[in-house]
Amino acid sequence: MQITLKNLKRNYASLHAVDGVSLDIPSNTVYGIIGRSGAGKSTLVRLISMLEKPDQGEVYYGDKRVDNLPKDELIQERRKIGMIFQNFNLFASRNAEENIAYPMEICHMDKEHIKKRTEELLALVGLEGRGKAPVSTLSGGQKQRVAIARALAVEPQILFCDEATSALDPQTTRAILALIKEIQKKMNLTVVMITHQMEVVRDACDRVAVLDAGKIVEEGIVSDIFERPQSPVTKEFISALTTVHDSVVRWSEDGGHYTLRFRGTKTGDPIISSVTLKTGAVFNIRAAGVQEVDGTEIGVMITDIGPDKQIAAEAIKALRNEGVVVEETEEGF
Numbered sequence: 001m002q003i004t005l006k007n008l009k010r011n012y013a014s015l016h017a018v019d020g021v022s023l024d025i026p027s028n029t030v031y032g033i034i035g036r037s038g039a040g041k042s043t044l045v046r047l048i049s050m051l052e053k054p055d056q057g058e059v060y061y062g063d064k065r066v067d068n069l070p071k072d073e074l075i076q077e078r079r080k081i082g083m084i085f086q087n088f089n090l091f092a093s094r095n096a097e098e099n100i101a102y103p104m105e106i107c108h109m110d111k112e113h114i115k116k117r118t119e120e121l122l123a124l125v126g127l128e129g130r131g132k133a134p135v136s137t138l139s140g141g142q143k144q145r146v147a148i149a150r151a152l153a154v155e156p157q158i159l160f161c162d163e164a165t166s167a168l169d170p171q172t173t174r175a176i177l178a179l180i181k182e183i184q185k186k187m188n189l190t191v192v193m194i195t196h197q198m199e200v201v202r203d204a205c206d207r208v209a210v211l212d213a214g215k216i217v218e219e220g221i222v223s224d225i226f227e228r229p230q231s232p233v234t235k236e237f238i239s240a241l242t243t244v245h246d247s248v249v250r251w252s253e254d255g256g257h258y259t260l261r262f263r264g265t266k267t268g269d270p271i272i273s274s275v276t277l278k279t280g281a282v283f284n285i286r287a288a289g290v291q292e293v294d295g296t297e298i299g300v301m302i303t304d305i306g307p308d309k310q311i312a313a314e315a316i317k318a319l320r321n322e323g324v325v326v327e328e329t330e331e332g333f
């Protein structure tokens with residue numbers, strides 16, 4: 001299901017929480033929306049999922065406008081949506097399978113069908129045989145698996161994930177993201193993934209929109225954004241990631257005035273050597289590694305370039321001619 005947003009606005013008193021957002025979220029994809037705390041992510045999700053009405057603008061599911069529907073039609077359209085959250089929102093009084101069964105009971109589905117479908121869903125999320133487990137006995141990762149199964153119970157076409165992995169450790173996060181990606185393909189879902197973590201975008205999303213102060217400041221294919229981030233907010237998210245990413249090894253604590261990014265096949269070419277030979281530049285490499293973004297390898301190198309400004313400038317020009325993205329490293333990297 002394709003989602004189209006046209007100039008969405010939502011104010012709280014004088015605060016523009018969502019301030020003119022237009023987006024095309026293609027069907028059959030994992031679409032990331034990243035932003036800092038207070039950027040307007042949850043507000044935007046409430047507008048897209050019809051939980052709240054925009055002050056201005058339009059929301060379309062496919063060709064159908066859905067932001068101005070009468071109540072009964074709204075309920076009908078909302079069946080197309082599943083949602084999962086950071087804190088799981090499971091019913092503590094129900095066990096795993098009773099949680100999964102809940103939305104099907106609401107829709108008055110036949111008992112036998114509910115039972116069969118619950119078993120299928122437990123298997124789908126990797127919790128076969130755990131249906132009778134009380135929610136309190138499940139780990140965070142297992143709780144999120146139950147929440148995913150419950151969200152998918154009535155076969156939605158869209159799955160919203162609002163900070164779905166923020167309460168989980170890195171390993172569990174990766175497992176849950178892998179599960180979401182797998183389910184997205186299996187069920188041809190449109191997944192809208194809200195996050196403040198660039199890892200989530202890198203590991204799970206096909207496209208991403210960067211939200212800042214209620215506005216989209218950048219949008220595109222994830223590997224393109226990683227290679228050529230444009231807005232300061234995006235650069236900040238990516239550099240926070242490179243500092244902690246374990247495949248980028250730093251062996252010198254200071255220096256590193258430039259960040260070079262090499263893409264795909266270029267990671268195998270001796271570009272640095274040829275630039276050195278051509279310009280006489282000296283590279284003092286401070287950190288280097290490879291990041292994999294959506295199947296594309298991007299080499300990252302943090303370096304100083306000498307021996308003087310003029311030769312450094314020539315070297316940078318030569319690198320850019322080779323398709324390497326050269327940026328002055330943000331302070332504090």
Ligand SMILES: Nc1ncnc2c1ncn2[C@@H]1O[C@H](COP(=O)(O)OP(=O)(O)OP(=O)(O)O)[C@@H](O)[C@H]1O
Nearest residue numbers: 012015017035036037038039040041042043044196
């Ligand atoms: N119901 C509300 N009433 C008043 N202000 C609100 C309401 N909901 C959100 N806001 C304000 O709108 C802005 C955006 O909030 P929102 O919850 O959408 O941000 P967010 O990007 O989801 O942040 P976080 O990452 O912390 O969840 C914030 O300044 C928030 O205080």
Ligand SMILES: [Mg+2]
Nearest residue numbers: 041042043162
């Ligand atoms: Mg939020």
